[in-house]
Amino acid sequence: DTEVTQTPKHLVMGMTNKKSLKCEQHMGHRAMYWYKQKAKKPPELMFVYSYEKLSINESVPSRFSPECPNSSLLNLHLHALQPEDSALYLCASSPRQNLNQPQHFGDGTRLSIL
Amino acid sequence: AQKVTQAQTEISVVEKEDVTLDCVYETRDTTYYLFWYKQPPSGELVFLIRRNSFDEQNEISGRYSWNFQKSTSSFNFTITASQVVDSAVYFCALTQTGANNLFFGTGTRLTVIP
Numbered sequence: 001d002t003e004v005t006q007t008p009k010h011l012v013m014g015m016t017n018k019k020s021l022k023c024e025q026h027m028g029h030r031a032m033y034w035y036k037q038k039a040k041k042p043p044e045l046m047f048v049y050s051y052e053k054l055s056i057n058e059s060v061p062s063r064f065s066p067e068c069p070n071s072s073l074l075n076l077h078l079h080a081l082q083p084e085d086s087a088l089y090l091c092a093s094s095p096r097q098n099l100n101q102p103q104h105f106g107d108g109t110r111l112s113i114l
Numbered sequence: 115a116q117k118v119t120q121a122q123t124e125i126s127v128v129e130k131e132d133v134t135l136d137c138v139y140e141t142r143d144t145t146y147y148l149f150w151y152k153q154p155p156s157g158e159l160v161f162l163i164r165r166n167s168f169d170e171q172n173e174i175s176g177r178y179s180w181n182f183q184k185s186t187s188s189f190n191f192t193i194t195a196s197q198v199v200d201s202a203v204y205f206c207a208l209t210q211t212g213a214n215n216l217f218f219g220t221g222t223r224l225t226v227i228p
Contacts, residue, residue, distance in 0.1 A: 090157070099214070100147045100166075105158045
Protein backbone atom coordinates (compact mmCIF):
# COMPACT_ATOMS: atom_id res chain seq x y z
CA ASP A 1 0.00 0.00 0.00
CA THR A 2 1.24 3.48 -0.84
CA GLU A 3 1.22 6.37 1.64
CA VAL A 4 -0.41 8.61 -0.94
CA THR A 5 -3.98 7.59 -1.67
CA GLN A 6 -5.71 8.50 -4.90
CA THR A 7 -9.37 8.05 -5.75
CA PRO A 8 -10.91 6.88 -7.94
CA LYS A 9 -8.52 4.34 -9.41
CA HIS A 10 -10.36 4.36 -12.72
CA LEU A 11 -12.62 7.01 -14.25
CA VAL A 12 -14.47 7.07 -17.54
CA MET A 13 -16.17 10.32 -18.45
CA GLY A 14 -17.67 12.10 -21.40
CA MET A 15 -16.34 15.34 -22.74
CA THR A 16 -19.16 17.34 -21.17
CA ASN A 17 -18.90 15.81 -17.70
CA LYS A 18 -17.45 17.41 -14.59
CA LYS A 19 -15.51 15.15 -12.27
CA SER A 20 -12.79 15.42 -9.65
CA LEU A 21 -9.72 13.41 -8.79
CA LYS A 22 -8.71 13.23 -5.17
CA CYS A 23 -5.38 12.73 -3.47
CA GLU A 24 -4.66 12.37 0.24
CA GLN A 25 -1.49 11.98 2.31
CA HIS A 26 -0.95 11.92 6.06
CA MET A 27 2.82 12.12 6.16
CA GLY A 28 2.84 15.81 7.08
CA HIS A 29 4.21 16.73 3.70
CA ARG A 30 3.70 20.36 2.69
CA ALA A 31 4.28 20.00 -1.04
CA MET A 32 1.93 18.11 -3.33
CA TYR A 33 2.12 17.52 -7.05
CA TRP A 34 -0.03 16.46 -9.99
CA TYR A 35 1.54 14.62 -12.91
CA LYS A 36 0.04 13.38 -16.17
CA GLN A 37 1.43 10.22 -17.75
CA LYS A 38 0.49 9.01 -21.20
CA ALA A 39 1.03 5.37 -22.12
CA LYS A 40 4.67 4.42 -22.56
CA LYS A 41 5.79 7.95 -21.69
CA PRO A 42 7.37 9.45 -18.56
CA PRO A 43 5.31 11.51 -16.13
CA GLU A 44 4.88 15.19 -16.94
CA LEU A 45 4.55 17.73 -14.14
CA MET A 46 1.25 19.67 -14.17
CA PHE A 47 0.93 21.52 -10.86
CA VAL A 48 2.80 22.00 -7.61
CA TYR A 49 1.27 23.16 -4.33
CA SER A 50 3.44 24.39 -1.50
CA TYR A 51 1.85 25.08 1.87
CA GLU A 52 -1.59 24.88 0.25
CA LYS A 53 -0.75 27.53 -2.32
CA LEU A 54 -0.32 26.96 -6.03
CA SER A 55 3.37 27.31 -6.73
CA ILE A 56 3.82 25.96 -10.24
CA ASN A 57 1.42 25.62 -13.16
CA GLU A 58 3.17 24.09 -16.13
CA SER A 59 0.93 25.84 -18.66
CA VAL A 60 -1.87 23.39 -18.10
CA PRO A 61 -5.18 24.08 -19.94
CA SER A 62 -7.88 25.63 -17.79
CA ARG A 63 -10.10 22.57 -18.16
CA PHE A 64 -7.88 21.18 -15.38
CA SER A 65 -8.40 23.06 -12.12
CA PRO A 66 -6.39 22.10 -9.06
CA GLU A 67 -7.42 22.73 -5.48
CA CYS A 68 -5.68 22.19 -2.17
CA PRO A 69 -8.28 22.46 0.63
CA ASN A 70 -5.77 21.61 3.35
CA SER A 71 -2.29 20.26 3.82
CA SER A 72 -3.41 16.65 3.43
CA LEU A 73 -5.70 16.91 0.43
CA LEU A 74 -5.22 17.74 -3.21
CA ASN A 75 -7.99 17.73 -5.80
CA LEU A 76 -7.97 18.01 -9.55
CA HIS A 77 -11.26 19.22 -11.00
CA LEU A 78 -11.96 18.19 -14.56
CA HIS A 79 -14.35 19.87 -16.99
CA ALA A 80 -14.86 19.65 -20.74
CA LEU A 81 -11.90 17.34 -21.24
CA GLN A 82 -10.74 16.13 -24.62
CA PRO A 83 -9.96 12.56 -25.71
CA GLU A 84 -6.25 13.37 -25.66
CA ASP A 85 -6.55 14.00 -21.91
CA SER A 86 -6.93 10.26 -21.39
CA ALA A 87 -3.95 9.26 -19.26
CA LEU A 88 -2.77 8.13 -15.86
CA TYR A 89 -2.88 11.01 -13.38
CA LEU A 90 -0.40 10.69 -10.57
CA CYS A 91 -0.34 12.58 -7.31
CA ALA A 92 2.85 12.91 -5.30
CA SER A 93 4.03 14.60 -2.13
CA SER A 94 7.30 15.59 -0.50
CA PRO A 95 8.19 17.19 2.83
CA ARG A 96 8.82 20.58 1.21
CA GLN A 97 8.69 21.94 -2.31
CA ASN A 98 12.14 20.85 -3.23
CA LEU A 99 12.50 18.68 -6.26
CA ASN A 100 15.84 17.51 -4.89
CA GLN A 101 13.91 15.42 -2.42
CA PRO A 102 12.33 12.09 -3.30
CA GLN A 103 8.64 12.25 -3.96
CA HIS A 104 6.07 9.77 -2.69
CA PHE A 105 3.62 8.79 -5.40
CA GLY A 106 0.11 7.39 -5.32
CA ASP A 107 -1.15 4.58 -7.55
CA GLY A 108 -2.74 7.07 -9.91
CA THR A 109 -6.14 7.49 -11.50
CA ARG A 110 -6.55 6.00 -14.97
CA LEU A 111 -8.75 8.45 -16.82
CA SER A 112 -10.52 7.69 -20.08
CA ILE A 113 -12.38 10.38 -22.00
CA LEU A 114 -15.05 9.18 -24.38
CA ALA B 115 19.32 22.37 -21.02
CA GLN B 116 18.67 19.24 -19.06
CA LYS B 117 18.08 15.87 -20.65
CA VAL B 118 17.98 12.26 -19.56
CA THR B 119 18.44 9.44 -22.05
CA GLN B 120 17.48 5.85 -21.40
CA ALA B 121 18.42 4.21 -24.67
CA GLN B 122 17.06 0.78 -23.70
CA THR B 123 13.33 0.83 -24.35
CA GLU B 124 12.69 -2.77 -23.33
CA ILE B 125 14.83 -5.50 -21.80
CA SER B 126 13.93 -9.11 -21.13
CA VAL B 127 16.01 -11.38 -18.94
CA VAL B 128 15.54 -14.80 -17.46
CA GLU B 129 15.11 -14.98 -13.71
CA LYS B 130 18.38 -14.96 -11.75
CA GLU B 131 20.27 -13.18 -14.51
CA ASP B 132 21.94 -9.85 -13.78
CA VAL B 133 20.74 -6.82 -15.73
CA THR B 134 22.02 -3.26 -16.09
CA LEU B 135 19.78 -0.34 -16.99
CA ASP B 136 21.58 2.59 -18.58
CA CYS B 137 21.01 6.27 -17.89
CA VAL B 138 22.91 9.12 -19.53
CA TYR B 139 22.20 12.71 -18.58
CA GLU B 140 23.00 16.20 -19.81
CA THR B 141 23.15 19.33 -17.70
CA ARG B 142 25.19 22.51 -17.54
CA ASP B 143 24.79 22.84 -13.78
CA THR B 144 27.51 21.70 -11.42
CA THR B 145 25.01 20.87 -8.70
CA TYR B 146 22.34 18.41 -9.69
CA TYR B 147 20.49 15.36 -8.42
CA LEU B 148 19.79 12.05 -10.06
CA PHE B 149 17.05 9.60 -9.19
CA TRP B 150 15.85 6.16 -10.10
CA TYR B 151 12.17 5.29 -9.77
CA LYS B 152 10.42 1.97 -10.36
CA GLN B 153 6.90 1.85 -11.81
CA PRO B 154 5.26 -1.57 -11.47
CA PRO B 155 2.04 -2.36 -13.36
CA SER B 156 -0.01 -1.01 -10.45
CA GLY B 157 1.05 2.49 -11.48
CA GLU B 158 2.75 4.17 -8.57
CA LEU B 159 6.32 5.34 -8.91
CA VAL B 160 8.51 3.92 -6.19
CA PHE B 161 11.59 5.89 -5.21
CA LEU B 162 14.76 3.78 -5.33
CA ILE B 163 17.72 6.12 -4.96
CA ARG B 164 18.87 9.74 -5.06
CA ARG B 165 22.43 10.79 -5.80
CA ASN B 166 23.82 14.33 -5.81
CA SER B 167 26.51 15.48 -8.18
CA PHE B 168 29.18 15.70 -5.49
CA ASP B 169 28.86 12.12 -4.38
CA GLU B 170 30.29 9.70 -6.88
CA GLN B 171 30.40 6.77 -4.54
CA ASN B 172 28.69 3.73 -5.90
CA GLU B 173 25.92 2.34 -3.79
CA ILE B 174 24.63 -1.13 -3.12
CA SER B 175 21.30 -1.96 -1.56
CA GLY B 176 20.58 -5.65 -1.48
CA ARG B 177 20.34 -6.86 -5.08
CA TYR B 178 20.41 -3.28 -6.40
CA SER B 179 23.54 -1.30 -7.17
CA TRP B 180 24.19 2.01 -8.85
CA ASN B 181 27.25 3.22 -10.74
CA PHE B 182 27.54 7.02 -10.98
CA GLN B 183 30.26 8.30 -13.31
CA LYS B 184 30.46 12.04 -13.91
CA SER B 185 33.17 11.56 -16.53
CA THR B 186 30.67 9.82 -18.80
CA SER B 187 27.54 11.53 -17.40
CA SER B 188 26.05 8.18 -16.57
CA PHE B 189 24.10 6.78 -13.65
CA ASN B 190 23.54 3.11 -14.37
CA PHE B 191 21.46 0.70 -12.33
CA THR B 192 22.21 -2.99 -11.93
CA ILE B 193 19.90 -5.65 -10.57
CA THR B 194 21.70 -8.80 -9.49
CA ALA B 195 19.94 -12.17 -9.58
CA SER B 196 16.77 -10.69 -11.05
CA GLN B 197 13.36 -11.82 -9.86
CA VAL B 198 9.93 -11.76 -11.47
CA VAL B 199 8.90 -9.01 -9.02
CA ASP B 200 11.54 -6.77 -10.59
CA SER B 201 9.41 -6.57 -13.75
CA ALA B 202 8.48 -2.92 -14.11
CA VAL B 203 9.30 0.28 -15.94
CA TYR B 204 12.34 2.00 -14.49
CA PHE B 205 12.79 5.76 -14.83
CA CYS B 206 15.96 7.76 -14.37
CA ALA B 207 15.39 11.44 -13.53
CA LEU B 208 17.39 14.65 -13.10
CA THR B 209 16.86 17.95 -11.33
CA GLN B 210 18.88 20.91 -10.07
CA THR B 211 18.78 22.98 -6.91
CA GLY B 212 15.85 25.36 -7.09
CA ALA B 213 14.55 23.79 -10.28
CA ASN B 214 10.86 23.77 -11.07
CA ASN B 215 10.83 20.44 -12.80
CA LEU B 216 12.06 16.89 -12.58
CA PHE B 217 13.32 15.67 -15.94
CA PHE B 218 12.50 12.03 -16.54
CA GLY B 219 14.03 9.74 -19.09
CA THR B 220 11.67 7.79 -21.30
CA GLY B 221 11.95 4.72 -19.11
CA THR B 222 13.13 1.14 -19.59
CA ARG B 223 10.59 -1.67 -19.41
CA LEU B 224 12.18 -4.67 -17.73
CA THR B 225 10.57 -8.08 -18.03
CA VAL B 226 11.94 -10.89 -15.93
CA ILE B 227 10.90 -14.26 -17.31
CA PRO B 228 10.44 -17.11 -14.81
